[in-house]
Amino acid sequence: MRQSQLFSTTLREAPSEADAQAASHRWLLRAGFIRPLGAGIYSLLPLGFRAARKIEAIIRAEMNAIGGQELLMPVMHPADLWKETGRYYQIGDEMGRFRDRVGRDMVLAMTHEEVVTDLVRKEIRSYRQLPQLIYHLQTKWRDDPRPRAGLIRVREFTMKDSYSLDADWEGLDKQYRAHYQAYFNIFHRCGLDVIAVNSDVGMMGGKLAHEFMYLTPLGEDTLILCDACGYTANRQVARLRKPPAPGATGERGAAAPAEPRPLEKVATPGVNTIKGLAEFLNVPAAQTAKAVFLMATVTEGDQDVDKFVFAVVRGDMDLNETKLGNAVQAKDLRPAREEEIRAVGAAPGYASPVGLNPDKMIIVVDDLIPAAPNLVAGANEAGYHLLNTNYGRDYTAHLVADIVAAEAGSACPECGTPVRAERGVEVGNIFKLGTRYTNALGANYLDKDGQSKPVIMGSYGIGVGRLLACVAEAYNDADGLCWPVSVAPYQVHLMRLPGGEAAADDLYAALGRLGLEVLYDDRDERPGVKFKDADLLGLPLRVTVSERALKAGGVELKRRGVKDSRIVPLAEAAGAVQQEIKDLEAALGQRVAPVPYRE
């Protein structure tokens, strides 16, 4: 490709919209890979599109290698299908909805479980047709309330989503594990280091899920990592080994569990925080109970109702809303407003379930609470607390569940070692859906015994643009991008400088004959401009043909990001370039290796 013909320009300054944002965003804009159209909506310019195509080719190769068959499903779906699975009602404004010309409800694809399952119920009759793996690369629309950081979080994006279809759970497990490894291969081939973490199933529903995370402070997810045993999880679902409460059975040095002591009401004027309470009464925060109030939208029968949720965790811990939401099977969860709290008889800052009417709410206590005797809790009266509240004696809950958040320093649920917390961007995920969709849509097959059974599904996604952005995030320096050869829009950046015109033209042709992908900077620009642009674009190998280089004995080869360059005789240049690219590819290939599966 002759750069003089390239449809994009570099920017000397980053547009202000990229201020304070991700480095990947600034460089992709400046280097002319992407252009914004609206909030969270981007065009890929030729360079960006080529890089995305490279990623897609890697994805296709790895999907095909595990038996995937590519197809293509529509972006616009009749809403009826989404009504059948209920997600039409479960999902809020994030879903794009419109009507067609005759007034039929339509939706824009957020994902394709519904459509896949509809295909399955129409095509799959027999166990003999299973297992299957189908995938496509298709546009998704998710009307995210807050797009940010360039391509990292957008509203319209291309996603590879694959769907496994099996007759039994063993088959699902096999395909799930195949994806687990294939995903590592994909990311490694792109030069990106990721970790797999246990994750929440969220709106997908299902049984088990992993997310593939690129670790960066830019990430929006918090991950809990144990260096000792390798436990990894998204904070949303991270378990933790809970420390025993003071006075509880099993507390170190405690001869026997503390006996419940009588309730006692004490004045605690102006003390409405756990910290203040612990100081005021001179007890550890672990000896207190923290109350958190939320409004949950839950489905009762065929309608949604808002329920007041009274959550209780030990004072030294924080509530994990995802865990709580899952515990009460909430479609939606939001903090309760003060008037809603007062309406059930609780006093904000001084609340506990003691003495409240359990019919007005869902009381959920963390599973540590029943094992923690004599906690200080609110008296539901401003300025007063209760000493020695005991679960079971003074109040009970509708649910006892693990609802506290793991954080840095929490004990690992597997080995007890203090865990680390890191931020990460989710570049891929895999879900064991099970029969969530095939049941809802009646996608059944006949097994060997003639029994009708639902097909067992898995779904597996990778965001192409987000992956591109993460690679850009991982590979840039003060001068611009530094693409891994597998993702770079072109392998070679050939610079034609004064005195080297004829030789450069010849070399461009020769490299083309070798099948190399070359961006040929044939522009009539000053050398400084061309070098700056070359650094900005970040192609892995730069080849300079100039009077100076020719006088020095040939052409100059330089890897992006490496200071040193070397002169190669003109006659050997094409071969040397080819070898350099092979070397770069080989180095990247070293990254691809089996990764142990971790449930």
Next chain:
RNA sequence: CGGGGCGUGGCUCAGUUUGGCUAGAGCACUCGGUUCGGGACUGAGAGGUCGAGCGUUCAAAUCGCUCCGCCCCGACCA
């Protein structure tokens, strides 16, 4: 959705507080000249409904109201 910020040539911004000459600069772009290995210099140009609408005023980029868009923080988020 809450809080904050911004909207002036393609890009970065000045001008808005205190209304008033013809709306400016740098970069980029076009043509010419000098340059030519790390974002040159110079001469001449082209390019703007000052986000939109309504209003106040003799007069609005500037003041008021309404709306729209974008960015940041939060809520949210396979």
